[in-house]
Amino acid sequence: MGLSTPQKIMLVTGMSGAGKTTSLRVLEDLGWEAVDNFPIRLLRPLVEEVLAGDERTPLAIGFDSRTRGFDPSAIVAIAKDLTKRDDLEVTTQFIDCNNSELERRYNETRRRHPLANGRTAIDGIRAERDLLEPLRRWADMLIDTSELATNELQQFVRQNFETQNAGELAITVSSFGFARGMPPLADLVFDMRFLDNPHWHPDLREQTGLDEPVASFLQQTDGFEETFGRIRDLLIDLLPRYQAQGKSYVHIAFGCTGGRHRSVYTAQRMAQALRETGFAPTVTHRNLGSRAADMVEMQTA
Structure with a gap:
């Protein structure tokens, strides 16, 4: 150095x-x-x-x-x-x-x-x-x-x-389940529960947002692409502004009911979109390993 x-x-x-x-x-x-x-x-x-x-x-x-x-x-x-x-x-x-x-x-x-x-x-x-x-x-x-x-x-x-360099904006993109509590350290939270829930499709229930069938299902869900594009454009506009104000860390969280399908796919895809514009986000999935439980999902589908 x-x-x-x-x-x-x-x-x-x-x-x-x-x-x-x-x-x-x-x-x-x-x-x-x-x-x-x-x-x-x-x-x-x-x-x-x-x-x-x-x-x-x-x-x-x-x-x-x-x-x-x-x-x-x-x-x-x-x-x-x-x-x-x-x-x-x-x-x-x-x-x-x-x-x-x-x-x-x-x-x-x-x-x-x-x-x-x-x-x-x-x-x-x-x-x-x-x-x-x-x-x-x-x-x-x-x-x-x-x-x-x-x-x-x-x-x-x-x-x-771990990898942050001087002047670099450290970005975390995460997924979580609202049924298991809000992430206490998130700066920006987006609720993806307006999307159709893959949990209610038996062939998708045990899969996650990392699996292609779930990704394909969500891509075809009414409103996803339009909303995703708006959130992406908002973040691309906001992140440099945060950095210009001296903010060093930004945590962007996407939530759904159980934290296994909608939020996971959106977080993965958003991280990729940010990488394509020059950012280097870290991705975490808080509830990806949680059991797909009907009682949890029925609290709010």
């Missing part, structure tokens, strides 16, 4: 118990140099030391309310100064989680919250949320893990940081 390439620095923070350590470990696995609970007062000297070296290994720096000298307003001020430099590419990742889920996690593990000070876990959680609000507002990327399992958070971090 040439010395003219900006040094990548990711500041990783968030609510205690939300998944900061998990995110840092995945970044380290992806080749980032990761440092956790780093003293904020040493951040500028560390940056200068890294820039003095011959390599530009991406650097992830983790900190939270337990970090020595933790002052959210001071951290934001330092981050603002660093983002003005041409030799740095600085982003801030905030790992969040709702209070009730954080309380459940603390009660389940019997760990003490670092800000509880002898009180209940929820008291500590509320105090920390107030303390971290300036950082949450400042962060470039907010990851809400309230409904994410650890492996789902790991997958999300891998998708967005």
Whole structure:
């Protein structure tokens, strides 16, 4: 990597118990140099030391309310100064989680919250949320893990940081089933339940949107081609605008009832359409492996 390439620095923070350590470990696995609970007062000297070296290994720096000298307003001020430099590419990742889920996690593990000070876990959680609000507002990327399992958070971090180059817009196109919950990290959600459902055709039920018979069925469904073209044109127009505004990550999700037919085919085809226009999206199918269940599909066909 040439010395003219900006040094990548990711500041990783968030609510205690939300998944900061998990995110840092995945970044380290992806080749980032990761440092956790780093003293904020040493951040500028560390940056200068890294820039003095011959390599530009991406650097992830983790900190939270337990970090020595933790002052959210001071951290934001330092981050603002660093983002003005041409030799740095600085982003801030905030790992969040709702209070009730954080309380459940603390009660389940019997760990003490670092800000509880002898009180209940929820008291500590509320105090920390107030303390971290300036950082949450400042962060470039907010990851809400309230409904994410650890492996789902790991997958999300891998998708967005494994191959992303400086200035590149990281795009995820996914499929999901509404019957199994909305994707908590999606920026744009398109509901494909207006299409005829292949689930109700016995010869298609056990197949998925990756199979040719399902693809052929949906291509001939009234309204698909026209709607697909409009969504494609909208995305081709929006994505460069997001990038121009400094947005680094966009998650586009297509949903249907069970997440196995309509949404899967649409996501696959949309990803291909975006590739043909110069983008490089990652594709994931959240519920592709789920069992085709009549009870799920009957909730809303």
